[in-house]
Amino acid sequence: MDVKSTQSSPVVADPSPLNKSRLGIRTSLLPCSQSGQSFSTSTPTLPRKKPGKLDDVRSNGWLDSMKSSSPPRKKSLKDSNSADVISDDEDIIAYLSWLLKYPSALNCFQTIVDRASNRKLVVFLDYDGTLSPIVDDPDRAFMSIDMRSVVRSVAKNFPTAIISGRSRDKVYDLVGLSELYYAGSHGMDIIFPAKDTLSENHLRCVKSTDQSGKEVNLFQPASEFLPMINEVFKKFVEITKDIKGSKVENHKFCVSVHYRNVDENSWPVIAQHVHDILNDYPRLRLTHGRKVLEVRPVIDWDKGKAVEFLLESLGFSNRNDVLPIYIGDDRTDEDAFKVLRKKNDGYGILVSAVPKESNACFSLRDTLEVQEFLEALVRMAEDDGNIEEAPAND
Numbered sequence: 001m002d003v004k005s006t007q008s009s010p011v012v013a014d015p016s017p018l019n020k021s022r023l024g025i026r027t028s029l030l031p032c033s034q035s036g037q038s039f040s041t042s043t044p045t046l047p048r049k050k051p052g053k054l055d056d057v058r059s060n061g062w063l064d065s066m067k068s069s070s071p072p073r074k075k076s077l078k079d080s081n082s083a084d085v086i087s088d089d090e091d092i093i094a095y096l097s098w099l100l101k102y103p104s105a106l107n108c109f110q111t112i113v114d115r116a117s118n119r120k121l122v123v124f125l126d127y128d129g130t131l132s133p134i135v136d137d138p139d140r141a142f143m144s145i146d147m148r149s150v151v152r153s154v155a156k157n158f159p160t161a162i163i164s165g166r167s168r169d170k171v172y173d174l175v176g177l178s179e180l181y182y183a184g185s186h187g188m189d190i191i192f193p194a195k196d197t198l199s200e201n202h203l204r205c206v207k208s209t210d211q212s213g214k215e216v217n218l219f220q221p222a223s224e225f226l227p228m229i230n231e232v233f234k235k236f237v238e239i240t241k242d243i244k245g246s247k248v249e250n251h252k253f254c255v256s257v258h259y260r261n262v263d264e265n266s267w268p269v270i271a272q273h274v275h276d277i278l279n280d281y282p283r284l285r286l287t288h289g290r291k292v293l294e295v296r297p298v299i300d301w302d303k304g305k306a307v308e309f310l311l312e313s314l315g316f317s318n319r320n321d322v323l324p325i326y327i328g329d330d331r332t333d334e335d336a337f338k339v340l341r342k343k344n345d346g347y348g349i350l351v352s353a354v355p356k357e358s359n360a361c362f363s364l365r366d367t368l369e370v371q372e373f374l375e376a377l378v379r380m381a382e383d384d385g386n387i388e389e390a391p392a393n394d
């Protein structure tokens with residue numbers, strides 16, 4: 001992960017653009033070319049208390065990251081399910097070239113089946129852009145009925161967890177399945193079955209109850225940041241209130257500032273405001289999502305750590321008969337891909353319709369292909385009478 005230093009708050013930038021040496025093609029064929037990116041100079045006027053402040057966000061790469069975090073929408077060849085779609089022959093050539101490095105998990109399904117033989121699959125799923133399409137209004141990022149049905153079937157056959165950047169309560173409401181485990185706030189808010197545990201992390205757990213009233217263990221490694229996150233959330237709401245289309249979300253242990261619906265000329269204003277506020281919070285850091293600025297605590301915890309934690313909590317760590325699979329589309333999912341790649345024991349699957357650098361092993365193009373892949377997992381389980389029953393989530 002490329003960590004750039006700003007004045008006081010660390011910034012996690014977007015993945016490096018693919019270049020022609022990686023793809024073996026001309027840079028001009030890439031659908032999200034990084035060259036020549038510049039912002040209009042006709043930006044709205046900023047408060048003048050700090051003259052020349054826009055230079056901050058221009059020079060530190062924030063604006064480039066904002067623009068490259070989600071490629072421009074183009075007319076889709078096939079459907080508009082994904083926010084990132086391909087549109088012409090050159091894009092298709094680039095995508096097909098990229099597939100040589102990140103082959104389709106559907107085309108390679110037999111490889112996964114062979115590897116899963118006599119092993120228990122444990123399935124980790126991101127939510128936005130993985131189970132639900134990216135939409136203009138994050139409050140309306142709903143799963144389809146068919147997707148919910150197949151996720152329920154997956155959870156009946158394999159231990160299954162959702163690991164989302166949203167608050168745990170919000171993602172639970174959106175998914176609506178009690179059969180799953182949930183980790184919200186990029187893995188900083190995890191509930192898992194109550195049982196005696198011995199690890200250092202588990203000693204920091206507290207007893208709680210889940211949505212159905214069952215006793216669970218609650219692990220919140222950033223709990224001390226709650227007041228700070230709430231404070232920053234209020235400041236972000238205040239500074240964006242006059243920026244049309246902006247939306248600020250409080251995800252409990254992190255805050256999102258969405259600019260998907262903001263006029264591009266106003267992006268530097270948002271970036272500069274967020275940048276200025278974060279100068280006062282060196283214990284918070286910024287990451288770039290898909291047309292969203294995400295702010296979270298500077299702690300040694302991410303989705304990769306959450307995967308390791310859940311595997312341990314569920315009794316699946318250090319076992320050679322377990323095969324974790326993680327499906328996600330976002331930069332923050334790369335931490336989980338990295339863990340599985342490092343352990344060389346499991347598969348990361350990136351959801352993307354455009355070439356991206358990734359630590360994943362395989363790819364899926366969009367949420368429809370994710371659904372297709374999950375359906376294949378269910379068929380595999382149903383065809384295999386020897387699949388061990390998944391433990392009850394209680």
Ligand SMILES: [Mg+2]
Nearest residue numbers: 126128129330
């Ligand atoms: Mg996502």
